[in-house]
Amino acid sequence: MKSVYLIPLGVFFGFVFSTKSTNAQTLDLASCMKMADTANLQVRNAQLDIEFNQKQRGAYLAARLPQLNFTADYKYNAKIPGQVIPAEMFGGPAGTFTTVQFGVPIVLSNTVQLTQVLFNSQVNYGLAALAVNSEIVETQKQMTIQDVRYQVANTYFLIQGIIKQLDFIDSNLVNTKALIKNMESMVQQGLVIQTEADKLKINELTLANTKASLLATKDQLESLMKIYIGYPKDAIISFEADKLVENTILVDQSESNFLALKMVESQKKMNEEEKKGIKMGYLPNLSFYAAYNYNVNIKPEDNFRKGIDGAFLGLRLDWNLFDGLEKYHKAKMNALNKEKIVNQYDLLNQQLEMAVDNNRKQIEVKAGALSITKEQLQLAESIHKNAVLKFKQGMSSSNDLILAENGLQQAQTNVVATYIQLRQAELEYLKSIGNIK
Structure with a gap:
């Protein structure tokens, strides 16, 4: 709590008052309290x-208001990752596998997502x-x-x-x-x-x-x-x-x-x-979300450019069961x-x-x-x-x-x-x- 300035009673043996100036503003207790308020x-x-x-x-x-977010991503694949798949998918012998590469060296991805808390x-x-x-x-x-x-x-x-x-x-x-x-x-x-x-x-x-x-x-x-x-x-x-x-x-x-x-x-x-x-x-907790995505795939050596878009809607339920x-x-x-x-x-x-x-x-x-x-x-x-x-x-x-x-x-x-x-x-x-x- 705030400190209060108290003086022991003994000092009242010497209480005094200095000469007032004619320019001084004279205040009563009510005025002092009003100013302090x-x-x-x-x-x-x-x-x-x-x-x-x-x-x-x-x-x-x-x-409670909708949240709108935008993300942009630039990816350069210095080496396109491969994936192992059955060789018979491409006419090869059954029981064998081959490695294929999907994708292009450069991918530009842009996404706009809307999220709304429902509860x-x-x-x-x-x-x-x-x-x-x-x-x-x-x-x-x-x-x-x-x-x-x-x-x-x-x-x-x-x-x-x-x-x-x-x-x-x-x-x-x-x-x-x-x-x-x-x-x-x-x-x-x-x-x-x-x-x-x-x-x-x-x-x-x-x-x-x-x-x-x-x-x-x-x-x-x-x-x-x-x-x-x-x-x-x-x-x-x-x-x-x-x-x-x-x-x-x-x-x-x-x-x-x-x-x-x-x-x-x-x-x-x-x-x-x-x-x-x-x-x-x-x-x-329940929330609604929607997103729109647009990807640009680029392969410079073949002068290949292809834009692919996508959109989706969804509901998300989060429930802590234990x-x-x-x-x-x-x-x-x-x-x-x-x-x-x-x-x-x-x-x-x-x-x-x-x-x-x-x-x-x-x-x-x-x-x-x-x-x-x-x-x-x-x-x-x-x-x-x-x-x-x-x-x-x-x-x-x-x-x-x-x-x-x-x-x-x-x-x-x-x-x-x-x-x-x-x-x-x-x-x-x-x-x-x-x-x-």
């Missing part, structure tokens, strides 16, 4: 598989198998589309996490720089020592380093998205913001399309066609394979039901977790605001301020991480029911 190379290859199957059907149908069991089986295979490749295409949409949506929401984390980091940098400036003024006045200011500078450097490292991650995700949706790699791309709310991508939960089960159902049909094909193998029990053993293998497919269908059905139920529960858990982390963020912002105020009033130390800043950054990261977890849980649910739109 037509431009993604995996989807295009799946469509080519469908077209390939159609061409295969045309090749099988061609076997061929394997051709009929091949057409039936291709009809089932057309269902299989169509289902494979739909599965590919769902996989690609999953990859696109997952990457889209990871980028959204980076964008939101940037807002937090930029805000933290502004606040930290303002505090450092205020702290340096206090150092000059002798109110605090330089170490207190250096503690805040460490926080500033950490934020700046995180921003730089995650900018590279964002570039990687955008490059990956361009591959998924067939976007020019040198073009600037940007994305519409996704609000931190619950269940926004669960549009229609009632419609289920279990593609994996459809695939197994098609395998059942193929197994049945194979069974029919094995039985049809006991029948003979194949060493090959078809018998194939039928046994087919029966065993049918049992395996039935077991596979039952197991897959149970697994899908469990996956759908678990994914639905995960959505509820992650939605609740997002609400909690958003509330925690509000509390952390309030605590940080009070810590800054007390620090400016000289009522608390820089350690208390840094502790409040770290708590705020952790709360911000938790919100972004939980947002991503919720979106991924929603995607897993939609993927399990085959309904990513």
Whole structure:
């Protein structure tokens, strides 16, 4: 299966977003998926598989049409072969034999032959198998589309996490720089020592380093998205913001399309066609043929030339009366394979039901977790605001301020991480029911 670009939650400590260009095309999730449905190379290859199957059907149908062949043969007999016959045929004594030569040195032969298959069991089986295979490749295409949409949506929401984390980091940098400036003024006045200011500078450097490292991650995700949706790699791309709310991508939960089960159902049909094909193998094949032949016999030394033509019609019956029990053993293998497919269908059905139920529960858990982390963020912002105020009033130390800043950054990261977890849980649910739109 195709790989999915996932990022551990720990890296959300540094999600950032680069400055947008006014020339960048802004895309939402629906636009990205629509572009991927037509431009993604995996989807295009799946469509080519469908077209390939159609061409295969045309090749099988061609076997039902008449076949016309022409052959030409030039033969020079350097020594005309002889044949032993009874001598009495030419007045010789009985019981003796003589050697005679028939033919001329040069023979030109031209033949046109027409062949028409009247009945061929394997051709009929091949057409039936291709009809089932057309269902299989169509289902494979739909599965590919769902996989690609999953990859696109997952990457889209990871980028959204980076964008939101940037807002937090930029805000933290502004606040930290303002505090450092205020702290340096206090150092000059002798109110605090330089170490207190250096503690805040460490926080500033950490934020700046995180921003730089995650900018590279964002570039990687955008490059990956361009591959998924067939976007020019040198073009600037940007994305519409996704609000931190619950269940926004669960549009229609009632419609289920279990593609994996459809695939197994098609395998059942193929197994049945194979069974029919094995039985049809006991029948003979019948074909009609007709030919016209024209030979030119030449003997240069006598200036002899003679053209002789001929034509014939015929029916050809090919019947394998005993194949060493090959078809018998194939039928046994087919029966065993049918049992395996039935077991596979039952197991897959149970697994899908469990996956759908678990994914639905995960959505509820992650939605609740997002609400909690958003509330925690509000509390952390309030605590940080009070810590800054007390620090400016000289009522608390820089350690208390840094502790409040770290708590705020952790709360911000938790919100972004939980947002991503919720979106991924929603995607897993939609993927399990085959309904990513």
